[in-house]
Every structure is written in C-alpha cells, then in structure tokens.
Amino acid sequence: MTTIGPAEPAPRRRRGRPGYDQPAILRTAIELFNRRGYDATSMGDLARELGLTKPAIYHHVTSKEQLLGEALADALDELTSVVTEASGERDGVSAYQRLREVVRRSVEVLVAHQPSVTLLLRVRGNSEVELAALERRRWLDDRLAALVADAVAEGSLRDNVPPALVSRLLFGMVNSLVEWYRPDGAYDHAVVADAITAIAFDGLARHEAHQV
C-alpha cells in the first residue's frame, strides 16, 4: 500500500538516476518545515530544494502529512525513551537524581534531534497526525510532572511552588533551547546541559547575593 518501510538492508542495484531515498527527503522536509513553518512549506518548495519535480517526491512519500508524522514520531520516540528509562523508579536512586538525569538526557535529545523536536513543540493539532502527537506529548508531560511531584514529596525540591508549575517552567526552559541552539555554534551540548541544570536547580543568583 505504501513504498515506505525499513531501508533495504543491502544496497540493491538501481535503475535510473541515483536520486534520493525517503530518509534524505525527510531530512530536507524537516529542515524546510522548521525554516518556514509546515503550512507555509509547499511540496513544490520541497521539490525545488531537492532539485526534483513535485511528482518525483510522491514516488518516495505518500503525502506531506506523512513527512510530518515521520518527524514527530522520531522526536516522540526519543523523548519517550528518555522519560521511561531515566524517570523509572530504581532502588537507591532518588527522584531528585532521576529528575536531574531526565533534564540532562532531554538536553541531549533536543540537541541531537533538534529539527524533529522543534517541529513537535510547534504542533497545533490541525490534523489527525498532529492530534496523535499532542496526545503522546501530554503523556510525557504527565510523567515529568509526576517525577517533579515525587522530588517535592521526598523533600529535595522547594515546596512553595506547585509541582505542576515547577514542571512546566523547568521543561519550558529546557525546550526553549530549540529556538536558538545551533550545533555548530558557541556551545557544546555538555555546556548547555550543565548550564541548564545549574540554573534550574541552584538558581542563577550567587548564593551570597540572592537576597533582594
């Protein structure tokens, strides 16, 4: 029913031009979707960027929405791994330590999968694909909020701010890095991860000076 599937294990002999495969088209599509926005990007734009005609793209891809779905699945799969692996209860590991680990690993995912995560964070729910992605995102948010609540309950986080609010602000800060982080820029991902965890957990005031 569709030409999409796992990449052929052995590079088969091909007829015609070498051309693009689906992952290559997806990468370019994600880049354009981020640059101009999903709706403002036409399949013609994508064809021009690739040096193909519009119909040629449909040889590799069934729809524009499929490209979006593929991108969102990438981001969601990665974030789901982080949250399930790092937030799961383990003997001798406090909620506080697990939260710090989730923050650090989230930063790594945002850096390594920035284009698809950026798309995920901009989803508005305008189609079935987007609504499904929003549902998975909500599941992640709930797990993160529960982890923050655990850390508050165990006494390691401030309890004068509602945990749900803490969770939103903490991951709001984490997620904001997709707006400006550039892999070839001034900051290594480790520098960013350190800065975020330092600011989030210990604040940005010098401790001698944080009384107003």
Added chain:
Amino acid sequence: MTTIGPAEPAPRRRRGRPGYDQPAILRTAIELFNRRGYDATSMGDLARELGLTKPAIYHHVTSKEQLLGEALADALDELTSVVTEASGERDGVSAYQRLREVVRRSVEVLVAHQPSVTLLLRVRGNSEVELAALERRRWLDDRLAALVADAVAEGSLRDNVPPALVSRLLFGMVNSLVEWYRPDGAYDHAVVADAITAIAFDGLARHEAHQV
C-alpha cells in the same frame, strides 16, 4: 487611504448593521491565528468565526498580513516598554534588581497580552512584516543579554555560565509560559511571576539538599 485609525471618540449615530470594528476583528483573528497557526487560518475561517462574509472583513481591514502586523506591533510595543523602562540604568538600582523587575514585568505582559506575544514568539520571517518583527525582537534580546551581562559584571549573578546563555535560558523559561498559561486557570499572574523569579534566581532545589 484606509478606514483604519483610532476609534471615534464619540459613538456616532450609525446606519446599517452595528457590526464589528477593527479592534474586534483583530482580537478574533489573533485568537484564530494562535489556535490553528497563521498560515492555516484562512480569511474565510475568520469570516465564519465572526458571522460575516469575507468581503465584509475587507471593509475593516486591508489584508490578512495587516492583521498579523497589528498583533505583532502590540506585543512588541509592550515588551519594548518593559525593557526600556525597567532595564534603564538608574541611580541606586543594581542591574540585578532591574533584571528581576524586567522578569516580573515581562510575565505581566505575557499574561495580559498573551495572544499577541504568542504570535510574536512563533514568527518565522516569511514576509516583510515578519522580518521587521524579528528585527525588533532581536533588539529586545540584545538589551536583555546586556542587562544580564551587567548583573554578572556587578557580581550578583553566577559567572560560571556565559551571560548570553543565561539570558536565553532565563527568558526561554519566561516565554514558555505562553504555551500553557490560561488566564482563567489555576494560577494568578502574581503566582506565576513569583514562581519564575524564585526558580530562576534561587533555583528549585531546597538549599539544604542541592548537593547531588
């Protein structure tokens, strides 16, 4: 050349239907632009939402892009006021205090003008109007980064994270609240402003427990 302008000071006698004025149409447009995205919102959608025909909208408004420009100007004017007023150097007011004031007043602007600020934060630069808005936004970002640098230089903020990075993360956290804040929701704007300043400046770890 256009019927747009300041509202008539005295409500003159009208013939025909009472109808909408430009500010009312703008409010509805902003709401739709946020719900579905600017590009995904057609003037037909806006007309349907208002109970008008499409041509009727063009009686009040010259173009779809003008509506976007109006919204972005609202957000930018408000944020510019905050940054110029609260970040300006004054005798006896430290950069640290001014930064806290900017954060607090920014939260108030985000809450009071959430719809237009949300649009501003999603601009991609797809048109002249959007490019001009991005330029003004960059000006704001530069002023904020300078204020953070001043606070670091005066010794009140941690100096082990680059000031430019601190600025991005701090206002990334502030800006993230447009993604979830609801004026009729659980949190008063003062609660949110307190939570953000507390977390940002003093961190979310309890001070007895913030050593890992």
Added chain:
DNA sequence: CCTACCGATCGGTAGG
C-alpha cells in the same frame, strides 16, 4: 454621499 455589508468571482496556487 455615507457605512455596512452581500453574492459572485477574480488570478494563482495548494496538495496530489
């Protein structure tokens, strides 16, 4: 001559 619209349709372009 005005404000406040309507029914119909313009030239182009969208995804497919």
Added chain:
DNA sequence: CCTACCGATCGGTAGG
C-alpha cells in the same frame, strides 16, 4: 522521474 493536469481553496476585489 516528467508533463500534464484535477478538485478545492487561497487572499483579495468587482459591481450594486
């Protein structure tokens, strides 16, 4: 992978 198209809808405007 192209030329040649489709059904529909886009933002915007005509006359009345």
